[in-house]
Amino acid sequence: MAQTSTPEEPARTRPNPRRRSERARKAILTAAGELLGEVGYNRLTMEAIAARAKVGKQTIYRWWPAKSAVVLDVFAELTGGSAGEPLPDTGDLPADLRTVMHGIVDELADPLMDRINRAVIAEMQADPELAEHLTRTLLRPNLDAFGERLRAARDAGQIDPGLDPAITVELLLAPIQNRWMMRTGALSHAYVDTLIDTVMRALRPRD
Incomplete structure (x- = not known):
């Protein structure tokens, strides 16, 4: 068979x-x-x-x-990047700031990101160890990245050479943080554009 x-x-x-x-x-x-x-x-x-x-x-x-x-x-x-990632440098400081800061307000507008941010920030007030860890590994590298971009703009003669980059970073980011934290107004791309235009007037080189 x-x-x-x-x-x-x-x-x-x-x-x-x-x-x-x-x-x-x-x-x-x-x-x-x-x-x-x-x-x-x-x-x-x-x-x-x-x-x-x-x-x-x-x-x-x-x-x-x-x-x-x-x-x-x-x-x-959630943010799709790593802490301290360099800011874009196209030679146009206001445009580069808009690119990054639009992304920041978009993240804060996300409901899940909003809840996570508020939960962690609340806990940081009572937990110094957590606050130190997040500041060292996340917040400080991101602030330093902004500072490096401003130093590049200062070296290129785009902003006043006497300005302190660290304080200038606070001028840019603190209003966004305050508006989000205190819920005093909407966070939008239009708000960011107005904020950057206002800060840039203070940053221009003096005659």
Whole structure:
């Protein structure tokens, strides 16, 4: 009796460990961001993040030593950049500032980002260790990036050479932070444009 041949079964594709790890990492950051907005930083736990992300707690500790490190990466994930990333330098300082500061107000307008920011800032007032960590790893590098861009503009003769870059950064960013924190008015691209135009009048080189 002749034997009938059967087609060979296609070889099963093995799961890609890197792809699986990336899915787990994104699930952890998504879960941490959601919980941070819901319960705040103080009540956020690694156990809750693991349960929401459907991963083991040790999976989280494989990448992050503490919840403060997770929160830092949540910010990086939501903003799509890394702390201290250089500002664009096209030679047009007002245009470069508009590009970056429009992005800042867009992030603050996002409901999830708004809840996360407010939860973390509230906790920073009572937790000096958290405040120092976030200032050192996130806030200070970003402020320094603004300062470097202003120094480049000063060296190019675009702003007054006697200006202090650190104070100038505060002139640019503090009004946005205050308006957002105190809810005193809408944050929009038009507001940012007016703010930059106003600050640039004070920055122009003196005769």
